[in-house]
Amino acid sequence: MTADLPLTRLLHAEAAARGLRDPDAPLPDVPEVFALVRDMPYARAETHDPADIVRGWRGTCSTKHELLAALLAEHGVGSTVIACTQEIVPPPGAAPELLALSGSEPVVDVHNYLIVHAPQGDMVVDATWPLAAAGAGLPVNPAWVWGEDQTIACTPLESWPVPAGESVADFKDRLLRERYTSEVLERRDAFIRAVGRLFLAGA
Incomplete structure (x- = not known):
């Protein structure tokens, strides 16, 4: 563990500035770090630098999990980023813009999530979708439970570390x-x- 936790301190400061944490609260522990990253709006970050991702307060599956891996490392927890192919089919109630873009064919993508090497054993962690996305029918992981696999935000077709x-x-x-x-x-x-x-319109 890095003693002064600079990235976690930055996460706390940005969350406090956005009214998401008490400025005087202790630094977030791993479960809250996960929740803060998960609830960042789903949108492309400007860079892949973890500190810049925190300052921009947004990310997709790749940048959110790059950030989360760096934060976990500060807390002495190792992880591996996984890449998997997927096909996206928006649910019937999705925004008309998304339904029009998907058309009759699934949207293809490579999704990222983490295998976290927790003391209790390896666990699947996926911080892609904010809690607010549950209303749109997207798979949200409501809590971090040590040693328990989370739901991957897609159905993986092929996977690679x-x-x-x-x-x-x-x-x-x-x-x-x-x-x-x-x-x-x-x-x-x-x-x-x-x-x-x-997502940014609703942030």
């Missing part, structure tokens, strides 16, 4: 380019941007 030393973004981009056409990826990007606009 992101190799040590390789950036999550580069690994994800390589998988996407190897498996899908440019037209399919353009539709994916439009869909993700639309989801981000919807």
Whole structure:
């Protein structure tokens, strides 16, 4: 564990500035760190730097889990980022913009989540969707329970651990380019941007 927990301190300060924590409260423990990252709006961060993700207070599955992995490391908890292919089919009650973009074909993507190497054993952790997304029928993990697997925010088709030393973004981009056409990826990007606009509008 890093004694002064600089990233956790930054997370606390940003959460307090946004009215999400008491400025005088002790630093968040691991379950609350997870909750704060999970409840950041789902939208693309400007960079993959953990501190910048905290300052921007937003992230997708890749940047949220890069941030969460860095925060967990400060608390002495190791983790592995997992990448998996998926097909997204918006639920019938989804926003018309999302339904129009998905059309009759699923939206393809590479999803990221964590395998956390907890003292109680490895556990699946997925902080992708904020609690507010539950109303839209998206799979939300309401709490961190040590040693218990969480629900992955998709049905994985193929899965890989992101190799040590390789950036999550580069690994994800390589998988996407190897498996899908440019037209399919353009539709994916439009869909993700639309989801981000919807979440930020409600933030």
